[in-house]
Amino acid sequence: MWNPGFPYIRSGSALLRGYHRTFCIYSDRYRGTPEQPGLVLGLNRGGACRGIAYLVAKQKIKHVLNGLWTREMSRRTYRPRLVRVELASERAQALTFVADPAHPAYAGGLAQEEIAAMISRGVGARGANIDYLINTLSHLEELGVRDPGLRRIHAAVRKLQARDE
Secondary structure, X not given: OOOOOOOOOEEEEEEEEEEEEEEEEXXXXXXXXXXXXXXXXXXXXXXXXXXXXXXXXXXXXXXXXXXXXXXXXXXXXXXXXXXXXXXXXXXXXXXXXXEOOOXXXXXXXXXXXXXXXXXXXXXXXXXXXXXXXXXXXXXXXHOOOOOHHHHHHHHHHHHHHHHHO
16 A cells, blocks of 8 residues: 555545455565465455555556556466445445465465464565554554554564563
8 A cells, every 4th residue: 555566646545345454365475485474465355445546547557457467466366356446535446456265375264363473473575574564554544544453463463572572
């Protein structure tokens, strides 16, 4: 959310019904290693999720889609979906990437304690897994979005880190 990696005309808060945000993808490159995987967020079926929708200029769509495909679909961890989102004053169709429960990197169903332990230990090419969680929480708060599930995970990670110090 904080770095979409593509040019856009504008962004805004969006509500996606039918999916929720959760740590459900093993990361053995960006936020962990094969020996010590971290976790990244994905969308899973059920619930609702507030996030950001981006409007891309028509002449940039092909370029943006190519970049998104390279980044999000290289391991086929996600399934691309066109979904309906609710914006401030309208409804729109948006492209999103939903976690694929059949993929070997799918980590759905982990207990909060397992998630917290993996996040507290995970470090990969893009840094510490805890930084990913903190950045996500920070940007959600900038949008006025409170995510109690992510806050509970953050508290559990802090508790583990305090215990280990």
